Amino acid sequence: MILDEGHLIKNPSTQRAKSLLEIPAAHRIVISGTPIQNNLRDLWALFNFCCPELLGDNKVFKEKCENPILRGNEKKASDEEKRVGSDVAKCRGPITLEKAMLNHIVYFLELRECIQPFFLRRLKSEVFREDDGEVAKLSKKSELIVWLRLTDCQRQFYKVFLNSEMVRSSFDCSQLPALTNLKKICDHPLLLTKGGMAEKLLMHIANGERDKFQETSDRISCKISFTMSLLDKLIRDGHSVLIFSQTRKMLDLIQASLLSRGREYLRIDGSTKASDRIKIVNNFQEGTGAPIFLLTSQVGGQGLTLTRADRVIVVDPAWNPSTDNQSVDRAYRIGQMKDVIVFRLMTCGTIEEKIYRKQIFKGGLFKTATEHKEQIRYFSKRDLKEIFSLPTEGFDISPTQQQLNKEHDHQVKMDESLRSHIEFLNTLGIAGVSHHSLLYSKTAPVQVADEEMEGR
Template structure:
């Protein structure tokens, strides 16, 4: 390895991966987020090449947002390996496959889950030595397309990387183990009754606890997990704070009217999953900002001639909604026949704050953080909330960056590097699902969850974008919760899942 030295626990992790390979076993490297699972994997692949002359080919499958990071880390730590980023258009990928089956084509191919589904037939043409699945919770369901596609690949060994091996139920953990081994091996280790209990989503926590000892026995040959508190003593501490946010008058009116409406009661009583999800989504939108339900209709006094602009900016596209056109000032003139300039909706900062209690709390928090020299990441589940946050941050004079599912993969690395390197950027606003995995954002020392995920593992992944190796300051995690709302129930459910995760994974001391 070049350009760095592994920490002692990383050397141990690399040795564990190599030992699994030599024993013909698959495994899960489940170190807590931020401990360098990527580096340990690269070191193991480099060791196989140097010491065992096993150069590959290896296939690394990762979320789109971190494919570029994998390639960069390979180039930094093991430049002697020939690494191909299998991305781009259909034509570009076809060019990358030229000489696909020849050994000299590449040692490592890095691609995304999406492209595995699109190009499975081509990927099956090569026999891979190692299949490395990053953020392996993406295949927590054995009926998903990604799980089935990866199972079809011809590989000698499999390595799953995830900082959150347990998320919602034992069944999801079982899916990962089933991916690593044959169904017969699983069945041989448990009775029919135990098999049924293990492969059924948890409904009775007492029954689940009775299975914990068996789960630990089953996991131990397959999993290695270390926590930051155990192996990284120099990493700064992190602390958690919850801010309870009052509802504005507009929010309270929308919330109570919806709850009291007979149509809402009918949907909830029907117990149809889609109807219940619709109701919960509406309530969550009200908590985040009432403008997600009833957008304002202010009219700007400023006329913007979009046709005269070389290109309409992305921010204008997202945040300005064209709602009206002016009439020609003089009838019968040439100007009267031309398309009138558009008038755009532009909610003021005061209006944004007045109608949303949560945004009021966030505004005070950001002002205090700015004065004390902190930089922050703001996560939300909803892209439309990112639009409103952009309006608020711009009106407040804060410099920021944004990343969501629509951000091109090639731009994500540039945004991350730019934010870490330039302290003038105060905020990075991200969607939890797109920006919460695989990124290194140690330039920030504060994480704010504008809303919470039903799955606490997703929020845990997101907060560790800042709390990881390379962080030199204490990290503070703020969670905004709307008082007397569905968000309190979401938080309570998340805490239950975390306790169960501690029983299943933490208590096993893997």
């Protein structure tokens, strides 16, 4: 049995996963570009399907492997926790925990060595070869985080919503509705249509901002305003562009702005018939269709080859980092001959900044668990929990950008074309740029236990 997009069985409690496990097969193969999407139990589920019992029971795996790696991956982890997390991932055998960490001996699963014989990881650079066996020249991919400042209208909505009853009540029940509305404000306040939320918030907003909200101008949304300005240059310079959003409604607003400017576009979302999708993709790839392609991340982010595009705009970040990565890989895949630039739009001081920090944390977990090197611990759990709070440094500054620049600025090497392009971005009133491509490019110093610690 061979499963493509095998990460779809990451939840073993779903009917899909249970049904597949019941099908008898002498050999099982899972193919996935994103084996870990949210936590290490995703990896456990895939191996439980392919190699039952290799990583033990789900509960045991969580207690003896996932939890120590999680603790050791935090920025504020103690030296002992970092050492334990490192040893767990590297499988250095039985580790003695200090008293503060349950005061008993835990024998950790030898994660990396266990999975190594059954885990084949191939990079594009390893399979992209000429017929004669020599390595072909890969096109380059530059991923930029473009930090945007909320418009005055968005700031008003954001502040008012944080003081709303929905946010206050979310501490006692599900936080998902409140989180979703915060994300909508970062995209465009007009997305707050369910239950008359926009009208309720408008009652608490100054008259001047109410007037702006009634306008159809792009100035209401920093993302649409930036995207339109960026497209003006990209299309003028002859580029083809993919624009991904999590929601159809945001694509509707982007589409309306394109139409108002007389720009042609193609589009695929959940309402597009399967037969129509093939025609639209072919029109784009063959160059007969418009150079702007609008897609929802869930529908357009998997399985499609869209190598005509050499620019990708990810309008809003997903909690699951693999969702955004899959979107980027529609353009940057085998067959792409042009250099690709990715623009990930992020608003300063908002929930999006916290989503991005969560993405980085999850990405570090994957590399810690599967590669023989320790990742920089960028953020602590406290950083990830401060969701419903106004930014202490305001909406004009991104603490994440400052931290990433401090960590990686000295590594930045740009050719003249990319440097010139970033200079152009800075003329559009953005808060700054971070180089997403440099994440995990440095390893953390290995934590060496002293004699006293080893003697415990």
